[in-house]
Amino acid sequence: MSNPLAPAAGPALRGRRALVTGASRGIGEAVARRLAGAGADVVVGCRRHPDEAAVVAEAIRGLGRRAEVVVADLTTTDGPARLARAAIAALGGIDLLVLNAGEGSRGLPIGRTSAAEVARHFQLHAGSAHQLLAELLPGLQAAPRADVVAISSVAVVARPAGGAPYTMAKAALEALMATLAAEEGVGGVQAHVVAPGLVATEQGRRLVRALTGGAELEDVEHRLPGGRALTADDVASAVLGLVSASGARGVAGRLVLGEGPDDLESLRLLLRGDGALPGGSQAS
Numbered sequence: 001m002s003n004p005l006a007p008a009a010g011p012a013l014r015g016r017r018a019l020v021t022g023a024s025r026g027i028g029e030a031v032a033r034r035l036a037g038a039g040a041d042v043v044v045g046c047r048r049h050p051d052e053a054a055v056v057a058e059a060i061r062g063l064g065r066r067a068e069v070v071v072a073d074l075t076t077t078d079g080p081a082r083l084a085r086a087a088i089a090a091l092g093g094i095d096l097l098v099l100n101a102g103e104g105s106r107g108l109p110i111g112r113t114s115a116a117e118v119a120r121h122f123q124l125h126a127g128s129a130h131q132l133l134a135e136l137l138p139g140l141q142a143a144p145r146a147d148v149v150a151i152s153s154v155a156v157v158a159r160p161a162g163g164a165p166y167t168m169a170k171a172a173l174e175a176l177m178a179t180l181a182a183e184e185g186v187g188g189v190q191a192h193v194v195a196p197g198l199v200a201t202e203q204g205r206r207l208v209r210a211l212t213g214g215a216e217l218e219d220v221e222h223r224l225p226g227g228r229a230l231t232a233d234d235v236a237s238a239v240l241g242l243v244s245a246s247g248a249r250g251v252a253g254r255l256v257l258g259e260g261p262d263d264l265e266s267l268r269l270l271l272r273g274d275g276a277l278p279g280g281s282q283a284s
């Protein structure tokens with residue numbers, strides 16, 4: 001008789017079918033590659049960069065897994081539902097959803113931020129997540145195991161000045177995940193939140209340029225505690241750990257990644273090399 005306590009043989013995610021939004025580059029690409037490396041088939045979601053997404057899908061097929069690219073703008077009315085239906089059609093179902101697609105807001109104070117920008121961020125980060133879940137939940141609930149991972153941000157706790165559209169939208173995404181956990185209960189779909197600090201991706205590089213007046217992340221990241229920004233693969237490793245760990249089902253967890261100041265003013269001073277860290281530590 002087989003030992004029920006023995007770990008499952010073979011790759012941890014063998015037989016799992018994943019949809020990763022925003023997987024043409026950055027964190028989403030790293031997550032898609034990591035999940036495939038652990039045995040999952042993957043739908044690679046993207047918007048403006050289908051060629052880059054096709055390269056990711058090709059690499060996944062090279063690992064012997066199935067992969068399909070689906071192009072959908074998640075800020076459009078029908079984009080999320082179209083993406084969900086195409087993903088189900090491509091793989092025959094989805095039991096692992098990574099809500100990753102996103103972008104930073106313009107960094108303007110509340111009085112100079114348009115209602116349109118706020119609405120756009122809500123739709124991109126939270127509204128689309130709700131719509132994707134509404135389409136995918138029947139399949140997720142029917143699967144022997146199902147996980148939903150939301151890529152949030154330390155901004156939700158730091159609430160930096162000038163970040164209202166992004167912070168509000170990520171907070172709404174986290175609220176959605178908590179609601180999912182409450183609705184699913186123990187034994188249901190697992191809900192996870194991963195909240196990284198600064199990550200060396202296109203979005204992270206843009207933030208560093210904006211904070212420093214044009215410096216490249218690679219030239220200033222040595223000033224961060226730990227000597228570097230997070231990499232997309234750091235985040236992907238955390239995601240892989242969450243979705244392959246066995247444990248209590250239906251529990252919402254929030255994992256914070258990265259050390260360093262989580263408010264933008266301290267980060268700006270630190271990256272420019274002309275500020276003191278809160279608590280008195282001197283930035284190098």
Ligand SMILES: NC(=O)c1ccc[n+]([C@@H]2O[C@H](COP(=O)([O-])OP(=O)(O)OC[C@H]3O[C@@H](n4cnc5c(N)ncnc54)[C@H](OP(=O)(O)O)[C@@H]3O)[C@@H](O)[C@H]2O)c1
Pocket residue numbers: 021022023024025026027028045046047048049050072073074075100101102103104124151152153154195196197198199200201202203204205
């Ligand atoms: N980088 C950081 O420092 C950092 C820190 C904390 C949290 N995060 C979060 O991590 C997630 C990934 O960020 P990243 O740094 O990897 O960014 P990135 O390199 O700029 O990649 C963003 C991805 O999102 C997709 N995307 C953007 N707008 C979209 C839309 N309207 N519809 C569909 N897809 C869309 C892009 O697709 P196309 O390229 O095809 O347009 C791309 O694949 C985001 O939610 C971000 O807020 C990032």
